[in-house]
Amino acid sequence: MNLKRLLLAFISLLSVCTFSAKAYQFDQFAAPYFEMVDASFNKEEAYKTVAFVESHWRVVGNKGFDQSISWVERQLQSAGFISEKIATDASRLTYRFEERPLKNKTWDPVAGSLKLFSGEEILNFSTNRNMMAINSYGTGGQQEFEVVYVGSGRNLNLDQDLKDKVVFAEGSVGSLFRTVVENHGAAGVIAYNMPSYTKPEENINSIQFSAIPRDSVNQSFGILLSYQAKEKLKAALAEGNNKIKVNLNTKVYNSKELTIVAELRGSKMPEERFVFSAHVQEPGANDNASGVGALLEVASASARLLKSGQIDPERTITYLFGDEIVSTRRFIQEDPARAKGIKWGMSLDMVGEDTEKTGGSFLIEKMPDPGAIWVRGVEKHTEWGGKPLQKKDLKPHYFNDLTIAVFENLGERKNWNVSFNPYEGGSDHVPFLSANIPGLLLWHFTDQFYHTDQDRLDKVSKETLHNVGTGALMIALMLTENKPVLANRILLEASTSATYRLMAELKLSQNAIAEGGERDKERDILKTWSDYYRQVFNTVLDLEPKGNLFKENLSSTQDALMGFTNLMLGQIK
DSSP, X not given: OOHHHHHHHHHHHHTTSOOOTTTTOHHHHHHHHHHHHHHXXXXXXXXXXXXXXXXXXXXXXXXXXXXXXXXXXXXXXXXXXXXXXXXXXXXXXXXXXXXXXXXXXXXXXXXXXXXXXXXXXXXXXXXXXXXXXXXXXXXXXXXXXEEEEEEETTOOOOOSOOTTSEEEEESOHHHHHHHHHHHHOXXXXXXXXOOGGGOTTTSTTOOBOOBOOOOTTTOOEEEEXXXXXXXXXXXXXXXXXXXXXXXXXEEEEOOEEEEXXXXXXXXXXXXXXXXXXXXXOSSBTTTBHHHHHHHHHHHHHHHHHHHTTSOOOSEEEEEEEESTTHHHHHHHHSOHHHHHTEEEEEEEOSOOBOHHHHOSEEEEEOOSOGXXXXXXXXXXXXXXXXOOOOGGGOOOOTHHHHHHHXXXXXXXXXXXXXXXXXXXXXXXXXXXXXXXXXXXXXXXXXXXXXXXXXXXXXXXXXXXXXXXXXXXXXXXXXXXXXXXXXXXXXXXXXXXXXXXXXXXXXXXXXXXXXXXXXXXXXXXXXXXXXHHHHHHHHHGGGXXXXXXXXXXXXXXXXXXXXXXXXXXXXTTO
């Protein structure tokens, strides 16, 4: 039986379902949400927020972070959100601050420069604002140091006098600091460590931010180099010019951690919620001023739609702004009753990219599915990287397929490239998944300016902010408005996704066997995907669909899946 006949067989199996293909066409379900949200989302306001936040160097507790949080509060107030302190039971739009003392001191970069002994300046904070490693202390004015180059990677030449000297190496600044400052009495460190995807030989002035350990005893410093600065320093050393002039001005002080939580309270099931999260820290525009800007406008658009009577979510939508992973994890863990009601989580992180400048594309990072175990076919890890998963790590849920369907539909309407990647972690979707809550990441990669001081406002696209914000709010509204047709729409979309995925995996398995692959392994892959989707279909019950139609559709879809799986396995006996 060829693939075409196999697909027809599956369609025949699905025909026992009570679905009406025309009535349940997904784009018809999505279209009203698209038209409503797309018209309401103000990309200019989102961009204005990105511009404000990006202008501040942000780590948790510092001036730039706190000013960004204050900006969010002012915009929420303008949109109609009121403080929980003055809210009543009838208030639908509220926000609150959560404030806690920081365990460790915060850090502010103020000014800095690195010069060769000749006086030639090779770095200045005004143009390279990532030149000072986070947690560096100031030098108390310009100071002269002897600089010692100790090599690259792990094979460092440390068998020399390093005390009171500045040690230069190619590798991690934090690791270098721990080795030579803490153990050899060095005065400070200089490091160059730019990944290949940042194209350092093209972007010669780019520096990725990094940190050194907090060290209140030595009060030392770390300096990070661009490719150009690294080459100039190495050339000077090769000529025997081993003196440098360093002038760093930073502030290290006690502070507090601020998180702001806004909510659109559900009308019928307020204890159940969809939670958005966008972290405020990190100094870049796309990472993650763009997430703050997009989410703030998602909240504002939600408020406008509510006040105009265009929406009336039954469940609560929460908008969380704070410390990456930390604030989200705390929101989940601090209140067990609240955590029980969190049904979906979505992280907005690096969502405003002008991809013609940055490279890469918009990505939906999926919850762990078999594509993260067997990375093949359309599956591809980004340069950021991901570790292989095991079957026990899988998180079957319709949230994957729903989100991909919404954004692919949006991409077709906007002529905008939408893709996805297997689970990799590293952002605010992780705490949701760790708590067994469905959680996804919206982001971009590969970004040649990722974590560099070239990640500025000119790399941000208003249209991308608009597209991502529209899709994110569409999904939140679909799930929180809880219209009677919702469960059947999602089940049909999941079954369609299952069909195409299983067909693709069968073809990959047949090709693998033809090339000498193990039949048992390929059967295992197909069985795992089938079992995954069987569980995905069952998760739709979490929406508590009413009436018998859904139960009939679910039963028929599961039967069709089982029959189709047996047909597939029969192809690779």
